[in-house]
Every structure is written in structure tokens, then in C-alpha cells.
Amino acid sequence: MRVAVRSTLSMMLGLAVGVLAVAAVSFRWVFPQVVPDEFSVAIAARTLRSPATGAALGTGIIVSVSVTLIALALAWPAARAMARTSGRWRGIVFAVLFLPSILPPVGLAMGLDVALLNLGVDGSRFAVILAHLVPAVPYAVAVLTATLVRYDDRLDLQAATLGASPLQVLRHVTLPQVRSGVVAAAALTFVVSWSQYLLTLLAGSGRVITPTVLLFNAASGGNPVTTATLALVVIVPVLVLVSVAAGAPDQGVPV
Amino acid sequence: MTPSAGIVGPAWVRRVARSPIAAVAPAIVVVGLGAGYALVEGLGASFGIGAPVAGVPIGLDAYRRVIASPTFWESGLFSMWVAVASTVLAVAGGTLISWWWISRPGRIRRIDMWLVHLSVSIPHVAWAVAFVAVLSQSGFAARVAAVVGLIDRPDQFPVLIADRAGLGIIATIATKELAFVALVTLPLATRRARDAVTAAATLGASHSQRLRFVFIPTIAPALLPAAAAVFAFALGSYEAPALLGGQRPRTLSIVALEHFRASDLTRRADAFAVSTLIGAVIVLMVALLWFVGRRVSRPTPRAAR
Numbered sequence A: 001m002r003v004a005v006r007s008t009l010s011m012m013l014g015l016a017v018g019v020l021a022v023a024a025v026s027f028r029w030v031f032p033q034v035v036p037d038e039f040s041v042a043i044a045a046r047t048l049r050s051p052a053t054g055a056a057l058g059t060g061i062i063v064s065v066s067v068t069l070i071a072l073a074l075a076w077p078a079a080r081a082m083a084r085t086s087g088r089w090r091g092i093v094f095a096v097l098f099l100p101s102i103l104p105p106v107g108l109a110m111g112l113d114v115a116l117l118n119l120g121v122d123g124s125r126f127a128v129i130l131a132h133l134v135p136a137v138p139y140a141v142a143v144l145t146a147t148l149v150r151y152d153d154r155l156d157l158q159a160a161t162l163g164a165s166p167l168q169v170l171r172h173v174t175l176p177q178v179r180s181g182v183v184a185a186a187a188l189t190f191v192v193s194w195s196q197y198l199l200t201l202l203a204g205s206g207r208v209i210t211p212t213v214l215l216f217n218a219a220s221g222g223n224p225v226t227t228a229t230l231a232l233v234v235i236v237p238v239l240v241l242v243s244v245a246a247g248a249p250d251q252g253v254p255v
Numbered sequence B: 001m002t003p004s005a006g007i008v009g010p011a012w013v014r015r016v017a018r019s020p021i022a023a024v025a026p027a028i029v030v031v032g033l034g035a036g037y038a039l040v041e042g043l044g045a046s047f048g049i050g051a052p053v054a055g056v057p058i059g060l061d062a063y064r065r066v067i068a069s070p071t072f073w074e075s076g077l078f079s080m081w082v083a084v085a086s087t088v089l090a091v092a093g094g095t096l097i098s099w100w101w102i103s104r105p106g107r108i109r110r111i112d113m114w115l116v117h118l119s120v121s122i123p124h125v126a127w128a129v130a131f132v133a134v135l136s137q138s139g140f141a142a143r144v145a146a147v148v149g150l151i152d153r154p155d156q157f158p159v160l161i162a163d164r165a166g167l168g169i170i171a172t173i174a175t176k177e178l179a180f181v182a183l184v185t186l187p188l189a190t191r192r193a194r195d196a197v198t199a200a201a202t203l204g205a206s207h208s209q210r211l212r213f214v215f216i217p218t219i220a221p222a223l224l225p226a227a228a229a230v231f232a233f234a235l236g237s238y239e240a241p242a243l244l245g246g247q248r249p250r251t252l253s254i255v256a257l258e259h260f261r262a263s264d265l266t267r268r269a270d271a272f273a274v275s276t277l278i279g280a281v282i283v284l285m286v287a288l289l290w291f292v293g294r295r296v297s298r299p300t301p302r303a304a305r
Helices: A002-024 A042-049 A051-084 A088-102 A105-119 A123-149 A154-161 A166-195 A198-203 A213-218 A224-246 B011-018 B018-047 B059-070 B072-102 B110-121 B123-133 B138-146 B168-201 B208-235 B239-244 B254-263 B265-296
Strands: none
Touching: A002 A224, A002 B072, A002 B110, A042 A051, A042 A224, A051 A088, A051 A123, A051 A166, A051 A213, A051 A224, A051 B018, A051 B265, A088 A123, A088 A213, A088 B208, A105 A123, A105 A198, A105 B018, A105 B208, A105 B239, A105 B254, A105 B265, A123 A166, A123 A198, A123 B018, A154 A166, A166 A213, A166 A224, A166 B110, A198 A213, A213 A224, A213 B123, A213 B239, A224 B110, B018 B208, B059 B072, B059 B265, B072 B168, B072 B208, B072 B254, B072 B265, B110 B138, B110 B168, B123 B138, B123 B168, B168 B208, B168 B239, B208 B254, B208 B265, B239 B254, B254 B265
16 A cells, blocks of 8 residues: 555656646647647746846755754754653743744744834845744754654763863764754755745745745746746755655654 | 853853753744744734834724625635645545555655655645646646547636635645645654554454554644644645635635735735734634544553553
């Protein structure tokens, strides 16, 4: 039956990505052709080479990399503490981290936008980064905690006893052993930021255009070939990063 | 090593800096303050309080206006339908995936994890775009239907995009969220439910008995929060309804954002009134799920883990 699950999921994903890929290189793909008669990469190439796409890719990468680095730095000490404790306050911390997930996304985005307006930073990349941290940090904490619960703290203690400085312990003892988990956390946190549409639109006041925002704009009234091409621009990095994250032994969300 | 090792100062400073509270503080502050500030600002603005709605009279006017709107109940019911249907499908699908995973011995294959992670991670906008390409009347599914002779013209294909029943929106949200549900229930499924299910099988429980009386109660502590999160997302999400919804009925999230983006500050109060009402429904649903959870979940003694 696992095969059934696998084939259902792969069919769904394959169909989605496959149809977009064919649409991106199709030319006059008229009904009822299942496969287009004519292919052309001209529109896709023009979309990829356009200054708008380049600028969006630059903005998207800057924003999502910043979010990833900040979120990991904030999440690391929290995840270490969470991995070592159990009981009531572990539950409280996860409850606070769970809060953004049970707020209506529209309400969260509008509220954060107003908050950023009050702070006077609305409409900048900085504002978008701050807004993305709200959904990204809980994700980073969850994934890092899942990795760190299996890490044996006594190794750190041993290294420290032998005279290693905290930084040396982190660099030479802890990180090498949890590297794949940290890489997974980084990849998935990047994806969380990369995927945001509404938060980016509102916090950025429509001026911070990431590939996801560009895709939404194209989808609501653009050329279907351009839309399909931009969808692939959004999806391909996600495919790559999730594959990187899947290399880690376990990235389940801890409960 | 504690994250604050190397901190110098009086003993109490070092003690605080080394406590777990200091370790979780940065993450909690960013998330709690961010979400909390957003919540307070939004709630205030819906009553005409705060800088974002300066000049708007304080009171319940926004709620009155919003509820008096001719399409409010239509939008509200439509949103509820979309959210409930998506949640039920996602929870059922996610539970089945989780169940299938543990029904066979052995580790979960890496490709299965990859597929589920990929489904969770594909951006909602991209997923919605793909669904339009597949499900629209001239989309891939319609073409296949035409080639095998089920239909002759695009308009004979069922309307699944911008339809009155919101089927396209539901399909988009449910298919993405079922992977999320599977992922969230996975730790309990593999660590606790698998052994319990095996034991039940040894004692002669049938397939459906194992699923209903052993598996679901065991994963319930993860399943119910997941259901709450899916419901909250489905009720207040914007991308799928915006790209796959029609002009009427529109979801409350679309209505809220339209008010919010209008230049009139009064309408901004209306936007927050709508999102507060969405939030209130989510709170009711979370309370309901919590109540159900207390009755359904089987308390597992910690020692038995």
C-alpha cells in the first residue's frame, strides 16, 4: 500500500510539474491537443532573460537567505533547550510557536503590515524579512529540535573539559555531528520564506517583488506560457532544496 | 555547552543567561511579539482603535457594516464550506498516508519522505497555478477527456475553476495539506502507534478495528492540532481562493483583503472586522477540536514509551 501512496503523490506532483514544464515550452497549444504540436522556447527564454525576472530572483534570494540565517540563529539556542527538556513549559513554548499557524493567514499578514507601518519600515526588504521570520522561526525550531533530540550533550561537555572554547565546541564537535539536520533546517526555512506571497505583498507594499509575487501577478491575467515559466522558476529551487533536506536522516516535526 | 557559555558578569547574570528561558527567549520574542503585535493591532483596528484607523470612530461600526453587507453570509458560508471540506479531506488523506506508512515493517523509504516534503513545500501560488493548468475547462484533464472521447468541447468539461462550489480551491488546499497532516502525525505513528497496531493485530483486531480504535486514538494528539492548523489556514488563506475562485461567492479572506487595500481608512477597519470574525471562528473550532481531543486521545503513560 505504501506503493499506492508513493504513486498517488508522485502522480500528483509529476502531473503538476510536468504540465507546467510542457506549457512553458509550448507554442499554440490548442484544445484538445494533450501534447502541443508545436514547441518554442522563445517566450520562456524571454521571460527568463527579462530584467523583471532577474530582479525578482535577486530580491527573493536576498530576502530568503537573510530570513534563513536569522531564523537559524534565533532557533538554534531554542532548539537546544527544547531538545533537552520535557514537561509543561516545553508545551508552552511550542504553543507560542504554534500561534502564527492558527491565526488566519490574511489576518496575520494585515496585522503584521500595520505593525510594520507603525515601526516605519513598511515597504522595504527589511520589513519583508521581519515579516517572514514569524512563520520561519517556528519551522526552524521544529526541524532543529527534531535533529537535536538525538544529540548527546555529553560530547560537548567532554570537549569543554579538554579545554575547547564554546566556539571550538560548536564548530568541531556539535555542528559536524548534526550537520545534515542543520542543512535540512536551512533548506526548509529558505523554502518557507521563498513561498510567502501575501506577507511579501503587504509587508513590501507591493514594491518588494520576489519570484512568488511575480508568479502571482502573471497568474492573475498574464500569458499562460510566461506563467508556467515563472511557476518553474519558483518550483525548481524548492525541488532542489527539499532534495538536499531529504538527505538528512529525520526531519519530522516533533510533537 | 550552553549557548551562553562564555558570558561574564555577576553570578545571577550568568545563571539567567545559562537558563533554558534565555535560550528560547529570542525565538519566542520574535514569533510571540510579531504574531501578538499583529493580533492586537488587528483587533484594535476592527474597533476603530489605533493609528492605522486614525479618525475612524471607536465602536462596533465596522462589524455592523460588514455583517449588513448583502454578500456577507454568502461569503461566510462559502468560506466555512471550503475550510471544512479541505480540512476533512486533508485529515482523512493524511491519516491514511500515515497509516499506510506504518502498515508494513521497516523504515520509511527516503523517497516517500521526499515526496511528502515536496508536497508540503511547493509554494501555494505555484500549486494553484498548476491546478489551473490541469483542471480548467481547457486544461490538461479536459484535453485527456476529449482525446478519450468523453467530451467534444471544453465547455462540456465540469467547471472546477472559479466554480460556485469552490471545488478547485478545495482540491488545491486539501492536496497540499494532506501531506502536512501526514508529516505532523508521522513521529507518533512510527514511535508509538506502530507497536500498538502490531499488538492489536496479534490480539486479532481487524484492519478497520486497528485503524479506528488503535491508530487514530494514538496519533490524535498530533492529528487534532494539525486539523486546527489546516482549518485555520483554509479559512483565512488568500492565494488559492484568489487564483481559483470566481467573482461569486468569494471567500471572507478575499473580502478582507479587498477592504484592506482600499484607500479609505474606514474600510481598513472593516478588513480587520472580517479577519477578526475569521479568527473567532477559528477559536471556536480549536476549542471544539480540543474538546474532541480530550475524549478521543488515548493517554499513553510516559513510562510506557
